[in-house]
Amino acid sequence: RDQIQIAGSSTVLPYAKIVAETFGETFTNFKTPVVESGGSGAGLKEFCKGVGEATIDIANSSRPINKSEVEACKAAGVTEIQEVRIGYDGIVFAADSGNGDMKIEPKDLYKALAAEVVVDGKLVANPYKNWSDINPTLPKGPIAAYIPGSKHGTREVFEEKIMAEGCKKAGAADVIKAAITDAKQAAAKCVAIRKDGVAVDIDGDYTETLARISANKTGLGVFGLAFYENNMDKLKVATVEGIVPSTETISSGKYPVSRPLFFYVKKAHLGVIPGLKEYVEFFTSDAMVGPDSPLAEYGLVAAPDAQREQVRKDFAAGKTM
Amino acid sequence: MNMMTEAAVEKALDQRMNDLSYKMIGKDVSVYYGEKRALFDVNLNVRQNTVTALIGPSGCGKSTFLRTLNRMNDTIDNCRVTGRITLDGDDIYDPAIDVVELRARVGMVFQKPNPFPKSIYENISYGPRIHGLARSKADMDQIVEASLQRAGLWNEVKDRLQESGTGLSGGQQQRLCIARAIAVSPEVILMDEPCSALDPIATAKVEELIHELRSNYTIVIVTHSMQQAARVSQRTAMFHLGQLVEENDTDKMFTNPDDQRTQDYIMGRFG
Amino acid sequence: MNMMTEAAVEKALDQRMNDLSYKMIGKDVSVYYGEKRALFDVNLNVRQNTVTALIGPSGCGKSTFLRTLNRMNDTIDNCRVTGRITLDGDDIYDPAIDVVELRARVGMVFQKPNPFPKSIYENISYGPRIHGLARSKADMDQIVEASLQRAGLWNEVKDRLQESGTGLSGGQQQRLCIARAIAVSPEVILMDEPCSALDPIATAKVEELIHELRSNYTIVIVTHSMQQAARVSQRTAMFHLGQLVEENDTDKMFTNPDDQRTQDYIMGRFG
Amino acid sequence: MSQVVTPTATAPVARTPRRDIGLKKRYAAERRFRAYGIAALSFGLIFLFVLLWSVVSKGYTAFQQTGVTLAVEFSEKIIDPQSQRASNPQVLLTANYPVLARNALANALGVAQNDRAKQKELGQMLSDGVRSQLRDMVVADPSIIGKTKTVTLLAAGDIDSAFKGQINLSVPQENRKVSDQQVGWMNKLAEAGALAKHFNTGIFFNGASSRPEAAGVGVALIGSFYMMLIVLVLSLPIGVAASIYLEEFAPKNRFTDLIEVNINNLAAVPSIVYGLLGLAVFINFMGLPRSASLVGGFVLTLMTLPTIIIATRAALKAVPPSIRAAALGLGASKMQTIFHHVLPLAMPGILTGTIIGLAHALGETAPLLLIGMVAFVANFPTTPMDPSTALPVQIYMWANEAERAFVERTSGAIIILLLFLIVMNVGAILLRRRFERRW
Amino acid sequence: MTTSTLLLITAAIAMIGYLAGSRRALALAGGRSASMHSRPGYYGSFVAIWSALPAALLLGVWLVAAPAIINSSIRSEFPAEVKAQSQASQGLSFGMIEGIARGMRALSAEEAAQAERNPADLRNLMGARGVAIAGDPEAYMIKAANDLNSLNARSNLLRNIAVLLVAVGGAALAYRLIAPRFRARNRVESVILASLVVASSIAILTTVGIIASMLTEATHFFARVPAHEFFFGTVWDPRFAAAGATASEGQFGLIPLLLGTLYIGFVAMLFAVPIGLFAAIYMSEYASQRVRSITKPLLEVLAGIPTIVYGFFALTTVGPFLRDISSQIHGLATGDYSNFIQAQSVLTAGFVMGIMLIPYVSSLSDDIITAVPRALRDGSLGLGATRSETIKRVVLPAALPGIVGAILMTASRAIGETMIVVLAAGVAARIQLNPFEPMTTVTVKIVSQLTGDLEFTSPQTLVAFALGITLFIITLCLNIYALYIVRKYREQYE
Ligand SMILES: Nc1ncnc2c1ncn2[C@@H]1O[C@H](COP(=O)(O)OP(=O)(O)OP(=O)(O)O)[C@@H](O)[C@H]1O
Ligand SMILES: Nc1ncnc2c1ncn2[C@@H]1O[C@H](COP(=O)(O)OP(=O)(O)OP(=O)(O)O)[C@@H](O)[C@H]1O
Ligand SMILES: [Mg+2]
């Protein structure tokens, strides 16, 4: 095989594509790598099928690999996995551009979307119908939110950074804890989303969310920063806790909702698949993932300098998991 | 044969009928299949309550003419009819005419038996049902039995009315199709060689049926058997190469035809 | 009729042939359609270079028996045959037998004409082509022409050989099917009412063909016309309700049958 | 001599009262029935046109691409400052070509070389693809170094979108990807005739690219072509053969019933499951390469087979038994009967199954997901064993792209797919018309 | 000689065999081929088959077996320390050796010698020839690569000889069998029949493959989640369990998905079947040949539009349209302009999917209806039936098996569809009966569980396989029922 094969996350795909294409143009004696899309889980599954020419070399992932997955990998002979963190993906909330300014607090979103909320100290099924019922500064229209479906890693981030946080801030967490002793179940209750059609799961990509928002002007959607930046003329972004999402606010950690992006390399393939080593080095170079790089221009939130340096060092040293 | 004596009676009857009006009138009827012309300006009238036999060598246009009488030719893609045909004075090719009603009034038995792939009962009851001729199940049973009886098939199939009509022998299918046609009691019945697959006794039975029907209905029958034509019909028309050679009283036709070709054909001298 | 004199000659011939071997022998042949039994232990032998006529009322099992002779019954789903039938001494229901070869040797003309929806030329040439009977196009043309000639259809269709066989008249289709069957020159020809849709002259032509074929082939013909049976056959078998009533020399059969039922049937007293 | 009686000679008869056969109601039913037919047909056609219109109205602009025609100076200073290209050809490959293009643009617009901010904005107006475009020119003919040539370069995707009016320029400039400055330059260039829309051949012939202006369905077209070829070559004969066996030869018993039901059931298997099967059998077990159109073709063949088998069996069933009897009676073997008579009569139905099955296969993405064909593939495949994608995959991937310029290209790719479909089916449709006959 | 040249030569031998066989048959027949059992062509084909078929089989076996044998013989020569590594990494080394071997073939003799002497040069030498290898090869690899090349060459030579021998031998054997009573047609036809059987068995193999490829994973799922919770569960809520923060297992109730599948499929059929059937009837029975020849292919385009297009059509056009119209209706009736049809709903999905399915019903039904012999229509029309009565009572019943086949195929397609449902009806699994509310289907969940970020070892992903198998069995039952119905009402015309 004379071509690198990559599979995995659709979130990482646009970045991997840019790198692959530039790689192919720069290193003319290597072919352009093939980058599959299909989800982090599916990518890792292929990755962990084993080593050999018939298996993929790199898995892109929008979440860190899991312990049980590492074990499955080991069982199949993929013992040496090198992890490469490429940067961060900002997660933003936006509505149709026709809307007024939106300022979002996790607790407001929690109230708008939780299955059960606390009213007068008691847990009741979510009664809110309009945004303005929750907070008069929010728009008047009926609540509608298009959030990532449970197949997306973004959903987890959303639950963790917004729902759980909002649950705490709205004071619901205490009420729930009082009612339910089991910590796990209590946590689950906090992030349970209402099922009356107000919050709509999106299993597709952000284009679908955008189309839904265009069809329902009062709806709020969840997007990746890169997607938002390419569609700013159609979208109105919401501030979270007063912070406007941007590469700066995210990389500085001021904007709370983001997640790291990774890819995983099979060390055993490094000396065998032509160009693999060069590709990884190229990807991690500042020319690709630095603050002024094409990936950042596209919307990737670059990791801090030290972290990038560390990643390069770890790879060069052959550090495995 | 005892039919001959009957034929004499018929003849007397015919005299009386002659001045009765025509049930159907065909004027300058020509039929084309695509480029090919199959009928040439045929002028043939069908008298009410009369049996008219069409004879002529194979391929001369008998079936074609028969089909023009209830517009079954319409179903053939490239077929075109010119001329004028009337039923009780109404032009049946008039766009205003209702073909469905026409065909309900002018029934047809096809040359090749074509039973529906349904049960024998349904084959017969189909017509009465679509025309709403039976008021009840009992009524329908009665129609089915009577029709099969008249077509001489009842005894053979009465125990298997629910079996498929396509599982019958050739002759049985032919009788089934006759029964099916008479079940809707049309005013005119067109029969294209209804006895071709029948043994002499079944044939006699059908001929008897024709006799019986004749008093109330008008019948046009295509046959290759001169004997049959002589036995059942009062008028006979002879076709040749798409042309009507002669139309005449059956007696006259078989004893002293006007046209030499008729003479020759009947004598078996060409075909 | 001049045929009568010929028949006398035939008779003399027949005497000589009687001691010739049988071409096909049917022993205890029974046929069932599902539960229904259509033939009851029929024992009927077919003589070489002889025309055997099968007669009997409609639905008595003539076609069924005919179809057992070249195993066309195999194609009917629920049909079952018992007993033994041989062709030149070989059991044709033997699993080792090649049905295809059997059917090439025992050809068939069906009761209902069933031309292929192809051109007239292809209808005829199909058989010779699959059996490799023509060495060249000219050869094939010749076979097609000869077959159509013999079936008496050539004059009517010679200008339209490339038109579809389904666009022919009923009688023409029947003759087409006869031509198609004889084009492959089978040893035995089974004809199920080959003249039912034919006018007397065309019928005569086919009968002439049968006469002509007889010297080289063996022919079994189903017919409803006693006259035809008398004219063309040397042996006649009479069926009734699935049973073989009598099989005899045709002359004897029509003058002095052994069985009362035959007598009655021929006299037109039942059916 | 025929006896001619003129119709007028007949006296009008006293008509017997007509039987009531419920004609009024029946005709009403007849008209209704016919109206349903017309309505159904029109409904289908109207929606077809609505769909086509929605695709074409959005996608026709994808067949035009904005280009900037500039006088580019192939300055040796930039390409090969140390003049070492004779000894080390590598320098020609790694030179900073985008600068050449940017300089040319700056010249055309009169922007100062040292205005860094403006230079950056200028650079963003041109596609990143200029690097390889100019490089290829130089590598092909190194003698142009030092000369100035007029070259048409691709405009960046955002400029392309803006020039086609697909970006809302009325929103504040920080809310869009093109700045007011760039819009001003764009208009200036357009007035001067340097910036104009050209027919977009790239969308047909280019491989995948992350840059919308350079992206094309070339690889996908080849992949789809290979796959459809494989599907056609495998599924039609196999499907017809299987149908013939099941319909004409197989004994009718429980087991063959089970097979029949099972084939019908295969049609109901979600297409992604065929992907799972393909992954397990063709890639993991047989060791065929990932992302290869060969595997895609196999998987789609398995997916298409039930459709063709069902259609073929239905068509075989519809051939009247009298035709079979006629041929068998002539001494044709069963095989001959089927191949000479039954199959030609069943051909319209078989071809319909093929048309529909292939159409389905052509538009299917899900099964390709698991065998690695939903992928970014930039290199052109030469054999079906090389990685490639397919048209629907390209559509699917473009539909999920963030850049505005991909929106029209998505529709453009759909148009290309439909054209492919039509080209693919025309043969079958004509053939089917030839086989159709009424008797 | 490459494989394709070998195939070509074998084909040529078969061709010659064909000609010789036919010739001999003709000669034996003395020009009267009727005296032979079969047509000369059959004797020819018999010889051709005997020459090509065993040769092709042998070639196939060789192509599979030889690389495996060579692979293991090369590996057996690996140095001990390499042999100590895992099978997988040995496999990788072998892959590299293959790459080197490919490169060696591109090198000139002296370059090859140089490479053997000095392995470090190899990468550059090959790079210059456009053969990329990933790293510097170890010394043993070059020798192994040379061995590989020579083994391959020897194997190819042997193979070519063997295949050609078999081809010629088979032809000769078959040629000698030719005799007047030899049943060549039957032999040839039984080979054809065998190939028909093989073709049908592909369908069975596919089934086996599908079940096998899902079964193990499905059992893993059932090991983690009790079967009754899956089959009788009424809540579908597989919690996200990637990073384990909120790692409760979630609920995997099948019932809401199943109901959604049946409901959306039903609504889609409600649109597709009447419209498709009436369109078919109109095209085959009423429309002129011209109209038919245009409209039929046009409708077929509907089957070829990628489903994502339908999905976005539903998402951006049909859904909002239904929502707005419902709020208008509601407003006019009650004064309250709230919508009672959701933008994503069973209705939207069913409607749009119905459009896509129209040609599945219409085209095939049209063919079948056209195939009904005219004599049947004539029989009915001749009794005074109207056209529609004829169609309803005679033509359609006679065409029933084919039409049911078409409808089943349509239903199958409806059950298997994903993209339209995702975009038109959403992904929310709910139990409810209002067609104006969103629901989702089994297929949607199979796809989304397989393609998400979910941990692939978790029940969240494994459930896709359980869903797949369950759906398979349920549709199987529905199909059995359909077969029973067809058998019952089938009308076989002559
Ligand atoms: N396919 C079938 N299924 C069931 N019964 C059948 C089938 N074919 C024929 N029969 C029955 O078997 C009996 C004999 O039929 P057969 O066709 O042999 O009669 P036949 O002597 O040829 O009559 P005809 O002169 O009317 O053609 C009849 O009662 C007929 O109804
Ligand atoms: N559908 C058709 N297409 C073309 N030609 C046809 C068609 N039907 C009949 N013909 C031709 O028209 C002529 C008359 O046919 P018609 O069926 O009326 O003959 P017929 O008198 O009924 O003969 P027969 O006694 O053989 O049934 C024949 O030459 C026939 O070949
Ligand atoms: Mg006729």
Ligand SMILES: [Mg+2]
């Ligand atoms: Mg019969």
Ligand SMILES: O=P([O-])([O-])[O-]
């Ligand atoms: O495809 P994702 O894994 O990034 O959702």
